[in-house]
Amino acid sequence: MRDKICTAVEALSEVKDGALVAFNFWGPGTPLHLMKALSESGVKDLTVCTNNYTLRANELREQGAIDAAILLPQTRKIIVAFSGIQAEDASASGEITRRVQEGTLEIENVSHGILIERLHAAAMCLGGIYSPIGIGTGLEEGKEKRIINGVEYIFQEPITPDLGLVSATKADRLGNLVYHGTERAANPIIAMAAKYTVAEVFEIVEPGELDPDAIVTPAAFVDRIVLIPSDDAYSKEKRIEQTLRSIKYRLQKMAEAEAAQGGNA
Amino acid sequence: MRDKICTAVEALSEVKDGALVAFNFWGPGTPLHLMKALSESGVKDLTVCTNNYTLRANELREQGAIDAAILLPQTRKIIVAFSGIQAEDASASGEITRRVQEGTLEIENVSHGILIERLHAAAMCLGGIYSPIGIGTGLEEGKEKRIINGVEYIFQEPITPDLGLVSATKADRLGNLVYHGTERAANPIIAMAAKYTVAEVFEIVEPGELDPDAIVTPAAFVDRIVLIPSDDAYSKEKRIEQTLRSIKYRLQKMAEAEAAQGGNA
C-alpha cells in the first residue's frame, strides 16, 4: 500500500513555483505547521487563497504566532474574503501596501460565500457559475453579468488550488479525516477542490477507529497525511498558549486605547 | 418554541398543486412514509424529482412495497437519473408509456451528478452552472453550450424543489438530523435545496443527544419532523421484510429465466 503518512517537508517537496495554494485561516482548523513548512520550502510566485488574511501584531509574531504573511515574500497574488491588516502594530501591513503600489502583489477581494462557491465549483469540475452575490457592488467590476429568470447574476470562475493545505483533528492511515467544532470551516471544501491535498493532524489512528458515519473528508481526497510532532511550535498546547497571549495583547491594547481616550476627554 | 414535530398529514397539508417534489429513492434513506402520505393528500400536477425511478413488480406492490409510481396519477413530469421500468411485471410501466405517448406525462433524463449539481445550485441560490457532463451525448440537445478555457460545458439550471421529502435515522426536537450508512445519499442536498423540507425519522431525541460534530443536516434546513409510527407499513421492521421479499422475488425470477433458457437450448 502506498503510504500517505510523511513529514511536511516530504509532502511539500513537489510543489512548484507559481502554485495556487489554498488554506483555511480561522482560528482552529488553520494548518499552521504546513504553512510554516511551505514558507521554508523555497517555492515562489504563489497565489494564496484564504478566507481570512489577518495579520498578527509584531510582538506576537516574535513569540511564534504566524499568519498568512509568513508566505508574503513568496506571494504574488492574494485571493481573500476578509482582511485584517492593522497598520500600527503589524509591519507586514506596510510591506503589503508597498508591494501593491509597486505592482508586485495583487489582491483579489471576494466574499466568504463567493470564495467557497468558487472552490466548490472547482471540486465539481464546473466551467463557471452564476452567483447572485455582489450585484450592484464593487465586486461586479469587470465581470460578466447575466439576467436569468429576472434575477441578475455575476459569472464566477472556479478556483482550483494546485495545493490544498488542510487541518483536521484526526486521520486514519488511509486518509479519512474527522474535524471537531469550527475547525471544519473551509477545510473539507479545500480538500475536495485541490489537485493535491496535504492534511496536518494531531493524531493518526488505524482504519476502523473512526466512525464511518462521522468521517467528513473521505480518504480519496487526501494525498498526504502529516502528523504534527508533539514538540512542534504549532502543537495543540502551543496553539492554546499563543491564543491566550494574543487575547491578552488585544485586551491590553484596548485598555491603552481607552486610557488614551480618557486622557483626551 | 414553534414545534416542528407533527404527523405526515399535517406536514403536507399546505403542499400546493403543481409543486416540484424531490426525494431520495435508493433503498435505505427513501422517505416511504411521506411518499405514501403525499399520494393520499390529493395534490396534483406534481413534478417528481428523484435519483431513481425503479418500479416494483405488481406482486410486491400488492404486498405493500411502494415506489415513485405511487405518485404517478398525480404526476405530470418526472426528472430522473436512473429508471428501471420493467414492462413484464410492473403494470405502472404500461401507464407511463401510454401517458408519455398521449402527452400527459413528461420525462426529463439527467445523470446522477447533474441531478445533484442542479439541486445544489438551487441550494446556493445560483442562476445556473456550466457542467461538463453530457457533452456529445443526447443530454446536450436543446441546451446552451459554452467553451470555457478550451473545455465545452452545458448550461444547467438549478432545480428548486417546493417540497423536499427527506429520510433520516434520527432527529432531535430542533430538527438536527443524523444519517446512518448509505441512507444519506441525496437526502442532505434535498434538505438544503428545498423551499420546505419535511423529514421522516425512526427516532426523535432531545437536543444535546446528537454529537454536534456528527449532525449532517442542521436544524435550519428542516421545517417539519415526522416520526414514523411503530405500527406503520414503513417501519424499520416492515422495510426489512419488504426488502427480503423483493430479493426472493428477484432470485426466483432469475431462476425461472435460467430454466427457460435451459429449456430453449
Next chain:
Amino acid sequence: MKEKLTEELIAMRAARELVPGDCCNLGIGIPLNCAAYMSEGVLVQSENGVLGYGPVYDRESLDENVERVDWNVVDAGMRYLEHVPGMSFFDMLTSFVMIRSGRLFSILGGLQVSEKGDAAIHSMSEVDIASKIGGSMDLAWGAKRLIVTMTHCSKDGDPKIVRELTMPVTTRKRVDLIVTDLAVIEVTGSGLALKEFAPGWTPEEVQQQTGATLTIANDVREIEF
C-alpha cells in the same frame, strides 16, 4: 440633554424582532450584543460553521478557564463558545447555503443605509487595499429579513441614513429594518417609514438627523423596553 440609546439598548430592541425557532446570524459590532437579549429558542448561527450557540466566554476570564474551554469552537469573530444542547458544526459550504437561502435573519452593523434599502456594511481594511467583506454580502443578500443596527449619525454628526450611499456598497435593496440609537425605521417599497423613536425624542427631531425623507407611520410610537 436628551439621551440616545446605548448600544445595549439598540441590541435589545433589535433582538425583539425574533421569536423562538428563528435562526439568526449576528454581525460584528452592535449585533453581537443581541445574543444576550434573544428569546430562548432562537438559534444563532456563525458563518464559519456553527448553529445554535449560546453563551460566549468572556475574554478576560479565558485563561482562568483553560481546562473548560473547547479551543476548537469559535464564532466568526473569534470568540470562544460554550457547548449548548442542540448545537451543530458544519462546513462553510453548508453554512453559506444556510446564509443565502432565506433561512436566517441577519442582524448586521451598518456604515450607511439608503432610502432604497441599499447598505454599506463592510469597511475597507486599515490600509485601504484589501476589503473586509467577509460574509456580509452573502448575509445581506440571502437574509429572510435584514436588520441593520447602527448609530443614527456618525461620530462627526453626519446622518448615516441617506438618499444615496457614498461608501462602498455591500448590498442593494435588501434592508428591511433599521434600528438606531434614535429610531426604528422600516424600509418599504415607497421609502423609509418611521415606526418608533427613542424615549424623549420626537419624530421631527429624528427627521432632522436623517439624510432622507421619513414618512411617519400612523402607529408611530416611542420605543418601549
Next chain:
Amino acid sequence: MKEKLTEELIAMRAARELVPGDCCNLGIGIPLNCAAYMSEGVLVQSENGVLGYGPVYDRESLDENVERVDWNVVDAGMRYLEHVPGMSFFDMLTSFVMIRSGRLFSILGGLQVSEKGDAAIHSMSEVDIASKIGGSMDLAWGAKRLIVTMTHCSKDGDPKIVRELTMPVTTRKRVDLIVTDLAVIEVTGSGLALKEFAPGWTPEEVQQQTGATLTIANDVREIEF
C-alpha cells in the same frame, strides 16, 4: 473450439490495472465481479455514497443473516455490504465530486466503444422512454482512467468495438482501456492498440471480430492469469 474468456476472467484481468491505494468505482455487470480480484488496499467506491467497502452479502443467504446485516448499507446496485475498517459514508454531492475529479478509476460495462474512445454504456429503459444513465456519464467523464469491460461481440455476433457508435452515447473520447473476452486494447491518440489477446487466439483473429482497425503493439502478448 476456441474458448473466449469468462466474465470472471475478464474481471480478473481488469482488476489487475489497479494497485493498493487506488480508488475505484465498479459499474453494473462484469465490473462488479472485479471486486473479488482487487488487490487488498484498493478502495472501492459506490456513487450513492460509500468508499472503501469490502465483501458483499450473498443475496441467497441474506435472510439467514438478518441479525448481522446492516440494512442501511448498500451499494448503487442495491447489494448489501459488510462493514470493513476504513469505510466511510457521505452524501451524493461529495460522491460526485470524488467521481468527477479524476480521483477514481472507473471500470464500467460497455455496449459499444469506438476507435476514438467514445462509449455507449447506459441503456434505455425497457420501455425506451426513460434512460438508465445513472452515474455512468459522470463516472466516464471524470475517471482517472476509464476501463470498459465487455464481451468483444454482441449476442448476435456483431462487433462491439466500432468506428462510430450507433447506440446512444454515454461519453466521448474518454475510454483508456478495453478489456473483453478476446483482448486487451488501449485507446491511444492514434487509434486502438491491441496489447494482449486471449489464450489460443491470434491478433488476426481478434481483428476479424473487431469493427475498427487495430494496430498491433510491439509487445503484444497472450493475456496471462
